[in-house]
Amino acid sequence: MSEIHTVGVVGAGVMGTGLAQALAQTGHQVLLVDRTEEILAAAERTIREGLRFARLLGAKGPARPADDRPKEDRLKEDRPKEDRETVLKRITLTTGYEGFEEADFVIENITEDWGLKQGVYRRLDAVCPPRTVFAANTSVIPITRIGAATSRPAQVLGMHFMNPVPLKPVVEMIRGHHTSAETVATARTLLAQLGKEGILVEDSPGFVTNRVLMLTVNEAVYLVHEGVAGAAEVDRIFKTCFGHTMGPLETADLIGLDTILQSVEGLYAAFSDSKYRPCPLLVRMVDAGLLGRKSGQGFYDYATTAA
Amino acid sequence: MTTADHKPQIFAFLARYFGEHRLAEDEDMFATGFVNSLFVMQLVLFVEGEFDITVEDEDLEIRNFNTVRAVDALVTRKLAVGAADRRP
Numbered sequence: 001m002s003e004i005h006t007v008g009v010v011g012a013g014v015m016g017t018g019l020a021q022a023l024a025q026t027g028h029q030v031l032l033v034d035r036t037e038e039i040l041a042a043a044e045r046t047i048r049e050g051l052r053f054a055r056l057l058g059a060k061g062p063a064r065p066a067d068d069r070p071k072e073d074r075l076k077e078d079r080p081k082e083d084r085e086t087v088l089k090r091i092t093l094t095t096g097y098e099g100f101e102e103a104d105f106v107i108e109n110i111t112e113d114w115g116l117k118q119g120v121y122r123r124l125d126a127v128c129p130p131r132t133v134f135a136a137n138t139s140v141i142p143i144t145r146i147g148a149a150t151s152r153p154a155q156v157l158g159m160h161f162m163n164p165v166p167l168k169p170v171v172e173m174i175r176g177h178h179t180s181a182e183t184v185a186t187a188r189t190l191l192a193q194l195g196k197e198g199i200l201v202e203d204s205p206g207f208v209t210n211r212v213l214m215l216t217v218n219e220a221v222y223l224v225h226e227g228v229a230g231a232a233e234v235d236r237i238f239k240t241c242f243g244h245t246m247g248p249l250e251t252a253d254l255i256g257l258d259t260i261l262q263s264v265e266g267l268y269a270a271f272s273d274s275k276y277r278p279c280p281l282l283v284r285m286v287d288a289g290l291l292g293r294k295s296g297q298g299f300y301d302y303a304t305t306a307a
Numbered sequence: 308m309t310t311a312d313h314k315p316q317i318f319a320f321l322a323r324y325f326g327e328h329r330l331a332e333d334e335d336m337f338a339t340g341f342v343n344s345l346f347v348m349q350l351v352l353f354v355e356g357e358f359d360i361t362v363e364d365e366d367l368e369i370r371n372f373n374t375v376r377a378v379d380a381l382v383t384r385k386l387a388v389g390a391a392d393r394r395p
Contacts, residue, residue, distance in 0.1 A: 052367070057345070
């Protein structure tokens, strides 16, 4: 597979902005689409902030596409610091899918709503050339079902990126029923260009990551709900006893509690198994707008001013 | 700038994240398990807002933010540079 140059990113939320940043930092042209100019303006601010803090957090710097050494070699080394504006110029913000006729690869990151996703894939199928590969960055929706919403099910796969995208080196890749070996190879090429690698799994609700993680997060919320332990105690136990980098409730705040709830509900619907019933406290927090890091308050406070 | 010691304000901000843990001024806050590495972004934004300074790219190093003493030293240095570094 030849080098992937232009990547469409659909949905400019937490994942879409992180992905756009990671792609631009590694030299890709990015088309970032969402529904309104307001969302795109917020996305640009988020990406600017992400670029500003990239070095502090240890994100990968920009790749040099003209470099003819083996990709693995140039991805491993520290890259020279590129001007923030240079990286930002690689990202085109759009509400209308302009430029998608040039897209080599598209990654969809919209909310986990099947009705909305169907509409997006129909539109992508119409505007993108036949060669374009579609990757769904979904947490729970079956890849096979997404493939069936397009005229190119062999060119659809799942790529479950982890948050924050610029910092996470591994991606869960999901093969749908009709996904071709060539499509998987193309996705691996893109990941190599991003300085990441993929672990391939078969299509099943929640795949590997979320089948376990969402249940863990939901159970951790139950512990808080029942007063067995506070959020900080739950998280510290996971970090200090198990060596996890983050506890389940910090992770929930990072992902967004609305996304957690949608994922747990998705698993509940997919398996018809009561073990995936969402904790009432999780539902209440989402109803109250306590969505975690992105809303400034979840299980923790994300304020940047003194109390 | 009214005082050379900004530690009380920094401790006041950090207090809510550290519960009953008494953070020492030279203790690496990211090694305590109370905050994760992403907390550093919040800390940078707090420092900028609270002390009306701009943290330049070259100062965005973890060693400037991992202890209260380091943050205090950075704030002192930034304020000493004067109006040139301040936000308009």
